[in-house]
Amino acid sequence: MSRGTLALCAAGLLAAILYPLVVRGLAGAGVGVSANYLINVGMLVFFVAFIGQSWNIAGGFAGQTSFGHVVFFGTGAYCSTILHVTHGWNPWLAWPVATAAGALVGWAIGALAFRAGLKGSYFALITLAFAEVFRILANSVEFTRGGLGMLIKADQRPENFQFRDPMWIYYLALALCVVSLAIAWQLTRGRFGARLVAIRENEDAARALGIDVYTEKVKVLALSGAMCAAGGTFYAQKYLYIDPSIAFGVDKSVEMLLVSMVGGAGTVFGPLVGSLVLTAINEGTRSLASVVPALKNVQPLSLIVYGAMLILIVARLPDGLMGLFGRRKSGKRHDA
Amino acid sequence: MLEVRGLSKAFGGLKAVDDATLDVRQGEIVALIGPNGAGKTTLFAAIAGFHTPDAGRVTLEGHDITGLAPHRICAAGMVRTFQITQPFAKIDVRENVMVGAWLRTGERAEAMRRAEAVARQVGMGDQLDQLGADLTVAGRKRLELARALATGPKLLLLDEVMAGLNPTEIAEIVDVIRAIRDSGVTILLIEHVMQAVTSLAEQVYVLNQGRMISHGTPAEIAADPAVVEAYLGHGAAARLARGAAHA
Numbered sequence A: 001m002s003r004g005t006l007a008l009c010a011a012g013l014l015a016a017i018l019y020p021l022v023v024r025g026l027a028g029a030g031v032g033v034s035a036n037y038l039i040n041v042g043m044l045v046f047f048v049a050f051i052g053q054s055w056n057i058a059g060g061f062a063g064q065t066s067f068g069h070v071v072f073f074g075t076g077a078y079c080s081t082i083l084h085v086t087h088g089w090n091p092w093l094a095w096p097v098a099t100a101a102g103a104l105v106g107w108a109i110g111a112l113a114f115r116a117g118l119k120g121s122y123f124a125l126i127t128l129a130f131a132e133v134f135r136i137l138a139n140s141v142e143f144t145r146g147g148l149g150m151l152i153k154a155d156q157r158p159e160n161f162q163f164r165d166p167m168w169i170y171y172l173a174l175a176l177c178v179v180s181l182a183i184a185w186q187l188t189r190g191r192f193g194a195r196l197v198a199i200r201e202n203e204d205a206a207r208a209l210g211i212d213v214y215t216e217k218v219k220v221l222a223l224s225g226a227m228c229a230a231g232g233t234f235y236a237q238k239y240l241y242i243d244p245s246i247a248f249g250v251d252k253s254v255e256m257l258l259v260s261m262v263g264g265a266g267t268v269f270g271p272l273v274g275s276l277v278l279t280a281i282n283e284g285t286r287s288l289a290s291v292v293p294a295l296k297n298v299q300p301l302s303l304i305v306y307g308a309m310l311i312l313i314v315a316r317l318p319d320g321l322m323g324l325f326g327r328r329k330s331g332k333r334h335d336a
Numbered sequence B: 001m002l003e004v005r006g007l008s009k010a011f012g013g014l015k016a017v018d019d020a021t022l023d024v025r026q027g028e029i030v031a032l033i034g035p036n037g038a039g040k041t042t043l044f045a046a047i048a049g050f051h052t053p054d055a056g057r058v059t060l061e062g063h064d065i066t067g068l069a070p071h072r073i074c075a076a077g078m079v080r081t082f083q084i085t086q087p088f089a090k091i092d093v094r095e096n097v098m099v100g101a102w103l104r105t106g107e108r109a110e111a112m113r114r115a116e117a118v119a120r121q122v123g124m125g126d127q128l129d130q131l132g133a134d135l136t137v138a139g140r141k142r143l144e145l146a147r148a149l150a151t152g153p154k155l156l157l158l159d160e161v162m163a164g165l166n167p168t169e170i171a172e173i174v175d176v177i178r179a180i181r182d183s184g185v186t187i188l189l190i191e192h193v194m195q196a197v198t199s200l201a202e203q204v205y206v207l208n209q210g211r212m213i214s215h216g217t218p219a220e221i222a223a224d225p226a227v228v229e230a231y232l233g234h235g236a237a238a239r240l241a242r243g244a245a246h247a
């Protein structure tokens, strides 16, 4: 990393760490903001950036676009929740197991789809199909409690992966986001990432140059699935409730894809930038609707802005917002 | 080093390669020539694992590699380039070549050092930061060569790396290829540019309509009536001979 980028990262991280303290300070000083609301919004930014990065690693770096990434998210959410609620596991212990389950599902879907030679939109559609199958299964089998969903008993103790103070869940989301950035950054430096990019750019050339395309693709989907599943557990522990359409619904898949594409697929900071922008739009339109009476009934205002934005980006900025900073900002640097 | 025995590959009813046999000895430059559509690229693809042969055997240094996956064949020391160049478009030349170099090292610094050395060797030393998509035809051809060379091969299969180049560029790449051979890499190349074939190759194989119709030194090939006919049409050799007798 260059000095400038490094300094920028350090400054960003410091700001993120100080953010809850600052908004609390402001609220304490009588500025009219709700500190917990703002901390919650910040938590969402990092959480969505994290699951977005899980999509980005497979979809952006390796070019294996998925429409059904939520299949991993839901796997993680259900796995830890079942272990915790039904079998009495501590959720912290269930977390790594759920993460491993995500890796396993990624590996299995990858093995099936890539062995069958599915690429491009065929692969995207098969992931969507898997997500739907999982949703229907979760709806109909006993051990997920079907459509009723699963409620996690509120018991706000840190050792129980529940926090009374939203600041701590904010810091946990921040930590996840930092880990995912580190993974993505490592991909821009190492052999595995170079192979993924080669596969994305041209599979035949990659094979000719000694890359085992099938194995690398399965590996990246397992990694991506593990990360996404970890996000699923996080979500379940934050909201203490999941049901099939939350855990396996298409919205989350779209959200992951959207933040990556808007921010810049295949770049280290793309999902974070995309998540910041989309969360800002979301919260901005929501508060606008609450102060401008004429907009009160335009409920899906944020969706309209999203849509317009996506059209603009697809048409004018194929590399996402990160493209605005020039292609070298994607973390590709040549200092060894 | 490379032995191809009785290799056949058909697409539907079309016998693109029909019972082809070929030998490449260590340290040689061997050329494979033939008219358009003769099956040269198909033969390369079958040797390198991109097509499974319908019949025949391919051995590399005594090991049977028939039908192995391309990445295994590459790891075993044989690598092909593509006639229709396949650059990684959105990454630069250095990163393109590094993809090849990563085959033999897990160290970033080493992969980069190797990639830059190979790029310089093929004359791309000052294009390292250019995107794959931004290269000219000559640049893309060189990139094919550089990426393949970066995998550290014992045997290099080059598919028309001179097509579309001007005479100066051809002269440069001929020197590059000779230097690669002198550094210990054996080379099998498909080429239409005859002047390059005669100046580079010790052995020439001629493929026509899927069949190996001739092989020998460049001089022997040029004198073979079957080869002249393959290129100029049936009866051409006889016509040429008659023309020569009249003159």
Ligand SMILES: Nc1ncnc2c1ncn2[C@@H]1O[C@H](COP(=O)(O)OP(=O)(O)OP(=O)(O)O)[C@@H](O)[C@H]1O
Pocket: B011, B014, B016, B034, B035, B036, B037, B038, B039, B040, B041, B042, B043, B083
């Ligand atoms: N994948 C394929 N499917 C069907 N037919 C093919 C395929 N690849 C090649 N062919 C056919 O096989 C024959 C041999 O093609 P090939 O590309 O091997 O010829 P070539 O000698 O390399 O020609 P050129 O000098 O034009 O590159 C041609 O008739 C071609 O149309």
Ligand SMILES: [Mg+2]
Pocket: B040, B041, B042, B083
């Ligand atoms: Mg050809």
